[in-house]
Amino acid sequence: MSARVLDGKAVAAEMSNALRPQVAALSAAGHTPGLAVVLVGDDPASAVYVRLKSRRAEELGMYHRQITLPATTTEAELLSVVDGLNADPAIDGILVQVPLPAGIDKDRVLDQILPAKDVDGFHPVNTGRLWQRRAAFVPCTPAGVVELLKRTGADLRGKDAVVIGRSNIVGKPMVALLEQLDCTVTLAHSRTRNLAEVVGRADVVIAAVGVLEMVKGAWIKPGAIVIDVGVNKRPDGKLGGDVEYAAAAERASWITPVPGGVGPMTIAMLMTNTVRAASTRA
Ligand code: NDP
Numbered sequence: 001m002s003a004r005v006l007d008g009k010a011v012a013a014e015m016s017n018a019l020r021p022q023v024a025a026l027s028a029a030g031h032t033p034g035l036a037v038v039l040v041g042d043d044p045a046s047a048v049y050v051r052l053k054s055r056r057a058e059e060l061g062m063y064h065r066q067i068t069l070p071a072t073t074t075e076a077e078l079l080s081v082v083d084g085l086n087a088d089p090a091i092d093g094i095l096v097q098v099p100l101p102a103g104i105d106k107d108r109v110l111d112q113i114l115p116a117k118d119v120d121g122f123h124p125v126n127t128g129r130l131w132q133r134r135a136a137f138v139p140c141t142p143a144g145v146v147e148l149l150k151r152t153g154a155d156l157r158g159k160d161a162v163v164i165g166r167s168n169i170v171g172k173p174m175v176a177l178l179e180q181l182d183c184t185v186t187l188a189h190s191r192t193r194n195l196a197e198v199v200g201r202a203d204v205v206i207a208a209v210g211v212l213e214m215v216k217g218a219w220i221k222p223g224a225i226v227i228d229v230g231v232n233k234r235p236d237g238k239l240g241g242d243v244e245y246a247a248a249a250e251r252a253s254w255i256t257p258v259p260g261g262v263g264p265m266t267i268a269m270l271m272t273n274t275v276r277a278a279s280t281r282a
Helices: 008-028 044-059 075-087 106-112 124-131 140-151 171-180 195-200 245-251 262-281
Strands: 034-040 063-069 093-096 160-164 184-188 204-207 225-228
Touching: 008 140, 008 262, 034 044, 034 075, 034 262, 044 063, 044 262, 063 075, 075 093, 075 106, 093 262, 124 171, 140 171, 140 225, 140 262, 160 171, 160 195, 171 184, 171 204, 184 195
Parallel strands: 034 063, 034 093, 160 184, 160 204, 204 225
Antiparallel strands: none
């Protein structure tokens, strides 16, 4: 079997096109959706992500504000910036780019963002609401994975899914979302025994580990859907995923490439969440 490719770039572009008229309508009604992105320090990867997010917001006609702070910023100063954005009526969504410099408690800062403006979906209130199946801002990467899964047209009810990686921003919310799709979900991590066997039973495999090609193609159950969240540097400097792509594509029914799979969806979902925040507040 040769897998069909889930083209995240194309799906993200489709979603952006659908958002444009919504942004225009909100603007015409006097409330342009507003996104604030806060970057602290000089992590080069974070700077790239922040630029991509700001650029997409601008392309969609949204109001966007990028706040760049030095690495010497104190936690109190950052909290006060967040307070200002919480109170600012022009801002619907606030994103504080992580990682934050040493000395700043990330959880303390993310907890300070008003849940109604938490378009990254990291606030514990939104986490709790997600698990209770109540309206919530869902973290953008797993929400983007769900959009890609929908594009396969597969009926996932009762299917076995495995999520590899248990971070708060990808793995754990991914489990909640797959449960909502009526999958039977296994959450694997670095202490999981016999990962090859666990993956081999799964109809849906979501890899969110951060180790280049650690999921072997030979582990994949024939016909499985494989979603690769990982972004890793190859020895030649190019990007690669957590899944051994070519070998997995031989067995899977659908597969995401890296780059061009989940990555573009993360930004598309951030824009979707921001427009939703604006609609709620308009
Ligand atoms: P974390 O580092 O927070 O979590 C990694 C997880 O992988 C941990 O739960 C860890 O287990 C698990 N793990 C590590 N090694 C193994 C192993 N050998 N076998 C099984 N599990 C293992 O990562 P993130 O969730 O933040 O990100 C994961 C990947 O996704 C990264 O490559 C990141 O760059 C990428 N990413 C991509 C995004 C996108 O938009 N495309 C967005 C966000 C992340 P344990 O808990 O036991 O330590």
